[in-house]
Amino acid sequence: MSRNSLRIVVIFLALASTSCRKNADLIRDLEDVKGVEWSPEFAAPLINASLGLSDLIEQTNSELIEVDGDKLIHIIYRGDLISIEANQVLHIEDQSFDNPIIFNQSELTQFNLADSVILNRTIWLDYDVEFGEIDSVFLRYVLIEQEISKNFDHEVQVQFRFPTVLKQKLPLQFRVPLIQGSTSAQNRLDLFNSSMDMSTGNFSVNQVPVELSLKVKRTGSSVLDGNSEIAVKQMLKNHDYDLLYGYTGTDELINDEADTLVLNIFDRSSRGSFTVDDPRIKLYVTNSYGIPAETDIVQLRSYSTNSGFQNITGFPSKLLVEAPGIDEVGSEYSDSIILNKNTSNIADIINSKPEKIVFQFASSSNPQGKIRRNFALRNSKLAFRLDLDFPLKGTADNYGLEQTSSFSFDPGEGTELDEVVLRLAMENEFPLDLDLQLYFLDENGVTLDSLFSTRELLLASPPVDAAGRSQGSTKSFRDIRYSSDRIEHLKRSKEMKIVAGFNTTRSGSNQPVVAFYSDYRLNLKLGVAAAIRAIGQ
Amino acid sequence: MKRIHLTRFFCVLTIYTLMAGTPTFAQQNITAYGMKSLPQRTYVNPALRCDSRFFVGIPALSSIFIDFSNSSLQLNKISEVLDRKSDDSVVINLNKIPNMFRERNSISTEVSLDLLHAGFELGDNNFFSVNASLHTSGKVSFNRDLPKLLFEGNGGKNLAYPFDLGSRVDLLQYAELGLGYSRRLKNDRLAIGFRVKYLRGILNLNTERSDIQFRTDPNSFELIASSDIRLNYTADMEGFTEEVKDVSDLPVADMFKLSQFSDVFGRNNNGWGLDVGATYDLTKKIELSGSIINLGRIYWNNGVRNYTSRNPGDTYVFKGMEFNNLDSLEDGEYLFNNLMDTLADRFGLDSSSERYSTGLFPEFYLGGTFSFTKNHRLGALFYGDWYQKRLHPGFSVTWYSQIARSLSLSISYSIIDNSFNNLGLGLATNAGPFQFYILSDNIFQVATPDAVRNWNVRTGFNLTFLRKPKENKKYEKK
Structure with a gap:
């Protein structure tokens, strides 16, 4: 290997050695790692809403939002007062009938010659009807019971036939045997879905004919004579009808019933005043009986803790409610009384912030006497409804x-919020100034923090025209900044108190009447930016 | 005079490489470039030849090439996110993670395997070679904005910041059948060569478009996003594509499986490739060379699925949960689901089956060598590749030594992708015709795995015959 090549290898090893020292430092640092820190900042829009008044008010069965033809919003407090159903006032009581059957001379002769005889009788069941007259009735159910007894020992077969009681279009009939050795027999029949014509007797009402056929056969030793008797007792119980025709008389249907409409719209009011330009009370009566009714309004008044009872004036003393005719079974008639600021003192009453409206009345049937026949369906009702109508104009x-x-507020375990910014942008078309404050309280009710440092106008109202309609809109934009100290307050808070104040549009020192229409919108945008600090092990 | 010009030229290339600062992807071994005993050097420049008149690679063992490259992530950068506290404890500060990344980040890997490689010289001037290889490569790139959004959030100083979240994933697997030819001209001063490659696509995931923008309005905190995505996917293996109806169904874990390789040649995902190169002896001691390799495309026709943005480029502004009344505000889950449905509708991907083509990742090499003695040479090489329509350059200086007839050595220093500690080493040894070689452009990083950003190795066994004692060029004889 050349000298140059050797030098290069030495350099390579030196560099590698330096790197190994760095690795050792890194490994030592990694061994000392105790956790993870993360402090990102996130921002996001939360809410983008365009709200009308009906979106903002929670509706219930008794508190409704309605819009009239002019788009004016009405808050309706609705109370369904007394509703009288047919089975409550037109009740058919249980009926009981005793009919002894005695042999005549020819029947005795026939029996002695042939050892048997048939006795044919027609008896009338005269109904005792407390409310008046029944022409006919469609029965959903009735229980029919018979008790038959005799004072001789021969066998008897009793055939019952009800020619005006139809079951599947056929007269009701059945047989009850009374055998030798026994002196009595009972029969029980649950009759469903039948019709009963009670107009075929001499009285034309309340009568049901029964055709009896009694076959007596000699099986014993008794001698029949003028004292021999077969006793027939009949009971009709638990009448339940679908439709009844007749005449119900002029009795009281409702006797001085009272009811109350609770107004909780003022419960949360802590201060200030308001006026409603034209509040109204509407009493609706609906009648689906075939019975004309007359209602006496005994009293209509308000109650408040401060003012006690106050009579509401302007209502008539009687209200006649017509009824559907005989050929209008299933339909209903209604009538109403409407009180407003021109016909009553209702405006003054409402602007005194009452807590409830008390209503008392009585009602009777056929006030004009026996000029027509009546009917009642099983579900016929005479119903009363009281609406307290606040047109939102005032x-x-x-x-x-x-x-x-x-x-409660908990950002999560191991997560701290260094700062939170709520960014609120609003555009208001409602003719209403709104100041809002949220107080955050501890478990003892001590205020720990509040949304704003001072109460201030959150939302300003636009001007209104002569009719009280908003002209244009107002805009507001604000940042609500929460530092870590204030966030700590939120975490300790157990309750939140919302305090809101409203003023309708002012024009200098005047405060004109404003109207709230369904096309007003409150455009609301809420965004949040948060600096988060997460520490994990 | 010529030497001065060459020095200037290489200085300019070095500065350009440093300034470019962009990721370099899997190049062929630059350390092999000057190793004349090595037949695999022809993969870098088809005009180059080895010193054997005839060679045969041991089937499936002649060349195993593995390359890994990433532009920014290094294990030793972990120390930058560790904060030592006053109590001497250490915490991992996730907010610093984005600092570990560069503006544009990428990770790539390549694995190539020669199934067959052979070559022979015909006459004094012609050299033919043939190879059958299997290539698998994967590239992932993303902007620093992605970790920036995840770890810093979109609030604070990032309000109004335009996050570029476009990320790319490209996977390519293909088989290659190559036929190479080189010829010497002008009394051996000039050599030209080319390699024609028939390509058979096996598997591809191609990010054709990935433009995802996101920002937060600093006034209203409204979130503003747009996306334009098109992904192409082909799995030319039995049973793969039919089940894949959605991007989430992509069987990424199975993409490199070769168990169903037998099915490869039954499909119609073909292409052609071309490598061209030349060398020129400027003087007896100076040789210049240049090559462009991996030109070509693969046409994906079978088993294709495309995933395209439903509303490409549309801007969606999330202004907050919309609600109609206070009751619905309490139903947060309902509002959230509504939002998710809206986002899925706006940013969802539609699937289709349209043919497409993908290019190879072309590379170029420009180099020169200076021979100090007959066995020792110094070389410089400027090279690069194209990815995402951008040039990713690199620069190397290499020392070649033919230490003995049976042992040749190559040592290189490279600047790759802002990485300066790339020391390469190549070794080829012969025992008769039996040749073993191993080389890496980044052998130094084997010792420092924590700092690895670019690393590759090529190794294999060849049978080399009729080796020339030393090349004697015709013009030298004159």
Whole structure:
């Protein structure tokens, strides 16, 4: 090997040796590694929303948002008050009938000559109907029971036939034997889905004929005479009907019932005042009976802790509700009373922030007497509904709402937040100033931090025209910066108190009436930037 | 005068290589370039010849070539992300990981195997060679923006920063049947050569386009992204492509399997390649050479699947979760799923089966040698390849010694891809016709694996016959 080649090999080995020392240092450092540090900064948009008022208000069965033809938004408090169903007021009680059957002379003669005889009788079941008259009824169910007894020892076969009780279009009939040696027999029949015409008797109502055929056969030693008797007792129980025709009289359907509509819209109010320009109370009555009804409004008043009861004026003393005709079975009639600021003191009542509306009334049937026949379906209802309608048109002056809810914030184990920036951009078309503050409280209710250093206007209202409609929009942009110290406060917080204040648009010292329309939007963009510090083992 | 010009020329090349600072991919062994006893030097320049009139490589053992290259990742860079604290403990600072990378990063590897290699001289001027080889190469490249986004995040100083997330993956496996010819001209002062190669594609994953941009609006924090991706994939092996309906189904782990190699020649994924080269003796002591190899394309016709962006180049702006009311805001999972559906729709890939072609990775070599004595020469070589339409250059200085007739040695120093510690060593020894050789352009990095960025080795066994004691050029005889 030449000298030059040898030199090159020596250089190579020297360089390799230097590298080995570096490797040893690196390995020593790696052995000392105790964990991982990571402190990235991330930013992302969270929310991009365009919201109308109906998107912002939580709707329930009793608190609804409705939009009228002018796009004006209404908040409706709805109370379904009393609803009277047919089986509650037009109830057919259990019926019981005793009919003794006695032999006449020719029947006795026939028996003695031929050792058997057939007795044919027609008896009438006269129903005792508390509410009035029944012409006919379509029964879903009725229980029919018979008890038959005799005072002689011959065999008897009893054939029952109900010519006006039809089951699958055929008269109901059945046989009950009473054999020798026994003095009585019972029969029980569950009758489903039948019709009963009760108009064929002398009274034209409430009567059901029964044709009996009793065959007596000599099998014993008794001598039949004028005292011989077969007793037939019949009971019809548990009537359940689908449709009933007749006349229900002029009885009270509802007797001084009272109900209450709770208004929680004012519960969260902590301060300030507001006015609703034209609140309304609407009473709806719906009748699907074939029975005209008259409702007496006994009282309609509001209640608040501060003012006590206040009568709402303007309602009529009676409300007549017509009924569907005999040929309109299944349809319903309705009527309503609407009170507004022109016909009632309802505007003053509502602007005093009542807690509830109390309503009391009575109702009776056929107020005009027996001028028509009635009907009732199984699901016929006489229903009352009270709507308290707030058309969103009015003013709010420093009106405040407060709500406290539980709160927790945990960025995750091993993760610290050095700084969080919430970037809020809003564009407001609502004629409403909004100031908002969030307080973060510990378990003892002590305030640890707040969203803003001071309460300040978060959202300004645009100007309005003479009709109260917003003209244009206002924009706001703000950064909410949380340092690590403040983030520590959030982590210790257990509750969050939201305090919000509203003012409708002002025009100098005036505060004109503003209206809230369904095409107003609140465009909201929320982004977050966070400096994260993650430490792992 | 000529020597001064050559010195200037190599200085310029060296400076260019340093300034380029771009990754160099798998070159053939530059250490082999000047080893006249080695038949495999013809792979670098088909005009070059070995000192045997006839050689045969031991089948499947004549040349085993393995190359690894990466532009930035080195194990010893780990020390740069280790922070020693005041209590003498050490933590890994993930924020520093992006500093380990360069602006553009790449990792490539190549494995080549000669199944057959033989050559013979016909007359004084003609040399023929034939080879059958199997080549497998893989290249992955990505921008530093990718780890920058992952480890630094998109907030803070990176707000509004335009992240270039376009990354590429290219895998290529093909069989090659080559026929080489070289001829001496002008009294042996000039030699020209070429090699024509029939190529049979086996497997390919080709990133035709990968343009992914991402930035964050500094005012609204809105996320703005666009993508334009087209991937081509061919697995010319039985049972591969039919099941692959989605990118995630790509059987990457199986790509280098050769178990189904028997099926290769039944398909129609063919191509042609060409190597050309020349040498010229400027003086008795100075020889210049140049070559361009791996020109050509493979046409992928069978078993092809393409994955293309559904909305190529469309910009999508994520402005935040959209919701209609406060109730839906509480349903975070629903909003998140909606977002994922939107992203899948905007950035999803559609699949198709359209034929495509891929080029080989061309390389060029420009060099010269100066002979100090008949057995000792100094050479310089400037070389490079093209990848992603960019030139990736390198520069080497090599010492060649024919120490004995049975032993030749080559020592090289290379600047490759901003890496300066590339010391190459080549050794070829003969026992009669039986020849063993082993060489690497980066033997120094075998001793320092922590700093490895470029490393290759070629080794094998040949049978060399009718070796010439020393080349006597015709013009020297005169």
